[in-house]
Amino acid sequence: MRIPCPYCGDRDSQEFVYRGDASPVRPADPAEETEFFDYVYLRENPAGPIDELWYHAQGCRNWITLTRDTRDHAISAARLTSEGKSA
Amino acid sequence: MTHYSLFTLLRNALTGHRHWDRAWRDAEPQESYDVIIVGGGGHGLATAYYLAKEHGITNVAVLEKGWIGGGNAGRNTTIIRSNYGLPGNIPFYEWSMKLWEGMEQDLNYNTMVSQRGVLNLYHSDAQRDAYARRGNMMRLHGVDAELLGRDQVQAMAPFLDYENARFPIQGGLLQRRGGTARHDAVVWGYARGASDRGVDIIQNCAVTGMLRGPDGSVTGVETTRGPIRAKKVGLSVAGNSSRLAEMAGLRLPIESHVLQAFVSEGLKPLIPGVITFGAGHFYVSQSDKGGLVFGGDIDGYNSYAQRGNLPTVEDVCEGGMALMPMIGRARLLRSWGGIMDMSMDGSPIIDHAPVGGLYLNAGWCYGGFKATPAAGWCFAHLLATDQPHETAADFRLDRFATGHVIDEKGQGAQPNLH
Ligand SMILES: Cc1cc2nc3c(=O)[nH]c(=O)nc-3n(C[C@H](O)[C@H](O)[C@H](O)COP(=O)(O)OP(=O)(O)OC[C@H]3O[C@@H](n4cnc5c(N)ncnc54)[C@H](O)[C@@H]3O)c2cc1C
Ligand SMILES: [Zn+2]
Numbered sequence: 032m033r034i035p036c037p038y039c040g041d042r043d044s045q046e047f048v049y050r051g052d053a054s055p056v057r058p059a060d061p062a063e064e065t066e067f068f069d070y071v072y073l074r075e076n077p078a079g080p081i082d083e084l085w086y087h088a089q090g091c092r093n094w095i096t097l098t099r100d101t102r103d104h105a106i107s108a109a110r111l112t113s114e115g116k117s118a
Numbered sequence: 119m120t121h122y123s124l125f126t127l128l129r130n131a132l133t134g135h136r137h138w139d140r141a142w143r144d145a146e147p148q149e150s151y152d153v154i155i156v157g158g159g160g161h162g163l164a165t166a167y168y169l170a171k172e173h174g175i176t177n178v179a180v181l182e183k184g185w186i187g188g189g190n191a192g193r194n195t196t197i198i199r200s201n202y203g204l205p206g207n208i209p210f211y212e213w214s215m216k217l218w219e220g221m222e223q224d225l226n227y228n229t230m231v232s233q234r235g236v237l238n239l240y241h242s243d244a245q246r247d248a249y250a251r252r253g254n255m256m257r258l259h260g261v262d263a264e265l266l267g268r269d270q271v272q273a274m275a276p277f278l279d280y281e282n283a284r285f286p287i288q289g290g291l292l293q294r295r296g297g298t299a300r301h302d303a304v305v306w307g308y309a310r311g312a313s314d315r316g317v318d319i320i321q322n323c324a325v326t327g328m329l330r331g332p333d334g335s336v337t338g339v340e341t342t343r344g345p346i347r348a349k350k351v352g353l354s355v356a357g358n359s360s361r362l363a364e365m366a367g368l369r370l371p372i373e374s375h376v377l378q379a380f381v382s383e384g385l386k387p388l389i390p391g392v393i394t395f396g397a398g399h400f401y402v403s404q405s406d407k408g409g410l411v412f413g414g415d416i417d418g419y420n421s422y423a424q425r426g427n428l429p430t431v432e433d434v435c436e437g438g439m440a441l442m443p444m445i446g447r448a449r450l451l452r453s454w455g456g457i458m459d460m461s462m463d464g465s466p467i468i469d470h471a472p473v474g475g476l477y478l479n480a481g482w483c484y485g486g487f488k489a490t491p492a493a494g495w496c497f498a499h500l501l502a503t504d505q506p507h508e509t510a511a512d513f514r515l516d517r518f519a520t521g522h523v524i525d526e527k528g529q530g531a532q533p534n535l536h
Contacts, residue, residue, distance in 0.1 A: 032427050045429045049419045049534060051373070065519070071531050072371040072462045072518040076360035078422040101374070101422045 035109045038091040050084035052076075053096050053112075078102055084112060119314040122226050141306055142313035147320050150347035151179045153501055154339060156325045156362060157355035158182025159191040160301070160487065161479055163308035163319070164494020165354060165501070167225075170315035172495070173502035178317045179348075181341060183324030187305035190356045190486065193456035195379050195413050197392050197403065198488040199236040199296035200261050203252040206512030206524040207465065208259040213509045214492030215261075215295060221491060227307030229299050230406065235391035236296030239271065239278075239441075241285040245396055249291040256293070264292045274390060278442050285397035285440060297391060298403055304490055328365045328476070335474025336366060352477040352501050354493075357422070357457030359480035366473050370480065371462040371518045373533040375416045376455040377484045378426035380434065382448040384408030393441070400437030402445075410448060412438060416460070416484065418534045426455040458484055464536030465524035468496050468506070469515040477501055478515060483536055 032044040052074055058066040075081075078101055085095045094112035099105070120126055120139045130138055153169060155162045158180045169175045180186075198218055200211035217224075218231050240246045246265075253263035267289045272280060280287050313319055320343070327340035329347065338347035353362045357374045385408050394401040402412040414434035417426045431453060438445045461467065461481030466489070471478050479497040482489060496510035506513075517523055518531075529535040 043429075044427070051420070051532070051534065068519045073369040074360070074371070074373055075364075075369060076373050076420065078361055078374070081420060083420065099419075101420050103423060104421070104427075 032104050034085060034095070034097065035106060036087050036090060036093070036095060037109055037111050038093055039087065042087070042090055046087060046089035047095075048086040048088045050086060053082040053084045080107065119310065122228075141310040142319060145179070145313075145318035145320050147179065147181075147323060147341070147343050147346050148318065150338065151318070152177040152348065153350045153352065154178075154346060154348040155180045155352045155354055156339065157189070157353065157358075158186035158309075158319060158321065159189045159354065159356055160187070160304050160308065160490035161356070161482070161493045161497070162354040163305060163312055164490050165352060165479065165497040166312040166317045166319075167308045167315070168495050168498035169502060170312055170317055173498060175502055176316035178312075179346065180312070180317060180319050181323045181325055181339070181346070182319070182321050183342075185321050186309055186319060187302055190456040190458060191301055191305050191490075193379065193454055194301055194487040195401070195403070195411050196298045196301045196487060197236065197296070197401065198231070198299055199293055199392075200488070201236065201238070201252065201256060201263065201291065201293045201296065202526060203255045204524055204526055205259075207526065208256065208261060210492055210496070210509040210513070211488065212259060212261050213495070214489050217491035217495060218299060219295075221304075221307070225307040225311050227303065227310060229303040229307050231299045232297045233295050234297040234403075235292060235294045236394070237266075237271070237274065237290045237292045237391060238394045239287050239290045239396045241288055241397045243288075246288055253291050262293055262295050264294070266290045266292050275393060277388070277444055278393070279440065282440060301487060308494070325362065325365070331475075333474065336476040350475055350477060350501055352479060352497060353471075354479040354497065356482060356486070357459055359459045359478070363471070363478070363480075366471065366476055368471060368473065370467075371531075372459045372481050373420050374422055374457050375418070375460045375534060376421040376423060376426050376457055377413065377416045378430055378434070378453055378455045379411065379413045380431075380453045381405070381412075381451050382410040382445075383451050385410065385448060395437050395441040398437035398440060400434060400441055402438065402442075409451060410445065416458075416534065417455075422457055424455055424457055426453075458482065458486070460533035460536055462518055462531045462533055463523035463525040464527055464529070466493070466513050467515050468493065468500060468510045468513040470500070470504075471515070
C-alpha cells in the first residue's frame with residue numbers, strides 16, 4: 032500500500048505509523064464520564080471509507096488524515112491533519 | 119447418525135468407503151426458532167451444540183453467510199493453550215483446555231487435538247521475570263507451567279539460534295498441555311453433533327438486518343433467504359461483530375483488523391511443538407502434513423479485506439529468520455488472511471447486548487480458536503439461562519465504561535497493538 036503524503040508524494044506505507052480512526056473528537060472539559068467512554072472506546076468500525084490518522088515518521092513527520100476504503104484500501108483523499116477537517 | 123468406531127471404519131473399508139452417511143444436515147430455513155446463532159464458525163457451531171446437549175434447547179438455527187468454517191475457523195494457525203496471566207482470563211481458557219482434552223470422546227470425532235506443548239521463549243532478564251510471574255499466576259490457578267533454562271530449551275529445540283547477538287535465547291515458559299488441533303475437524307465435529315441433536319445448519323444465508331418488536335427488542339433477523347423469527351438472537355460472527363451490531367443500532371469497543379498466516383512446503387518432522395519468539399512477534403508449529411505453519415503481527419490498520427499486505431509478510435519472515443535461520447531454506451507455499459474483531463483491551467465479550475433479545479459473543483482478537491469449546495459452552499449458558507457462566511463472568515460489555523478492562527498486554531485502548 033502506498034500513501035499519498037501531501038508533502039512528500041506517494042510513499043510506502045511502512046514509512047508511516049498508524050494511529051487509527053480520525054473521527055472521535057476529545058470532549059471539551061468538563062465532560063461527562065459517558066462522553067469520555069464514547070471517545071476512548073466506541074468505534075463505527077466501518078466496512079467502507081474511513082477517515083484515519085497516519086504519521087509520516089520516516090518522512091516529513093507530518094500527521095496526515097487519509098480517507099481509505101477498509102474493503103480494498105483504495106485511498107480517495109489525503110490532507111495534512113493540521114489543515115483541519117475540510118481542506 | 120453413524121457412530122464412528124473401528125468397527126464402522128472396517129465395515130466401510132469393505133465397501134470402498136462409498137457408503138458413509140453425510141456428517142451433518144444442510145438445512146432449509148424455517149419460519150422461526152427459539153434461538154438463532156449468526157455465524158457458522160467454530161464458536162457458533164459449538165454454541166449450538168452445547169445449547170442442544172447441555173441445555174436441551176434444540177429448536178436452534180445457525181445462519182452462515184458462506185459455508186461453515188470458511189471464516190477464521192478455517193484460517194487460523196490452530197494453536198491451543200491456556201497460558202494467560204489475568205484472573206478474568208485464566209479460568210476461562212483453562213476450562214477451554216479441559217474441554218479440548220475431552221472433545222474427541224464427547225463429539226465422537228477426531229479433531230486431532232495434539233498436546234505437543236507451547237514454548238514461549240525469553241531473551242532477557244526482564245522477560246524471564248515476567249514469564250516467571252505469568253507461570254506462577256497459571257500454577258496458582260491450577261494450570262501447568264514450567265520455566266525452562268537455556269539448556270532445557272536447547273535439548274528440546276537444538277535448531278534455534280541461541281547465539282543471536284541481539285536476542286540470545288535465555289530460556290522459555292513451557293505449557294506442555296498446550297498444542298494444536300485440526301481446525302476444520304473442530305467445525306465439522308461440532309456441526310455433526312449439533313445437527314444430530316436437531317439444530318438446523320443453514321449455509322448461504324447472510325443476515326442483513328434485525329427484526330424489532332414494538333419495544334425495540336430483537337425478534338429475529340432479515341436474511342438473504344427471507345426473514346426468520348427467534349426468541350433470542352446470538353451474534354458469533356468473528357471480525358464482523360461491528361457490522362451486525364450496527365444493524366441493531368449499536369457501536370462496539372471493537373475494530374476489525376487482518377491477521378495473516380503462512381505455510382511452507384512439507385518437511386520431515388522438525389518442530390516438536392509450538393514455539394514463539396519473544397523478541398519479535400513470530401510463532402511456528404508443524405502440521406501433520408509437514409508444513410511449517412507460522413504467523414506474527416496483524417497488519418495494523420483497520421481492514422475488512424480478508425487478505426494482507428507485503429510489509430507484514432516481510433516482518434513475519436524476518437522474525438522467523440532471527441529465531442531459526444534454517445527456515446530460510448524452506449519455500450513458502452501459501453499465505454492468507456482473516457478478519458478479526460480487535461477489542462479495546464484485547465479480551466473478548468460474552469454478554470447481553472444493551473438491546474432486548476440480542477446476545478454478543480465478540481471481540482476474540484487473534485486468540486479465539488483456542489477458546490472455541492469454552493466460548494461455545496459459555497455463550498450457550500448465557501443464551502439458555504440469561505446468566506453469565508462463572509468462567510466468563512468478567513467478559514462483560516460494560517467493563518470499558520466501568521474501568522474493569524482485562525488488558526493482558528497493558529496497552530490501553532489501542533486495538534491494533536493488542
Ligand atoms: C490468520 C489467523 C490465525 C489465527 N491463529 C489462531 C491461533 O493460532 N490460535 C487461536 O486461538 N486463534 C487464532 N486465530 C483467531 C481465531 O481464528 C478466531 O478468533 C476464531 O476462529 C473466531 O471464531 P469463529 O471460529 O467462530 O470465527 P469464524 O470462523 O470467522 O466464524 C464467523 C462466521 O460468521 C459468518 N458471518 C459474518 N457475517 C455474517 C452475516 N452477516 N450473516 C451470516 N453469517 C455471517 C462468517 O462468514 C464466518 O463464517 C487466528 C485468526 C486468524 C485470522
Ligand atoms: Zn510526508
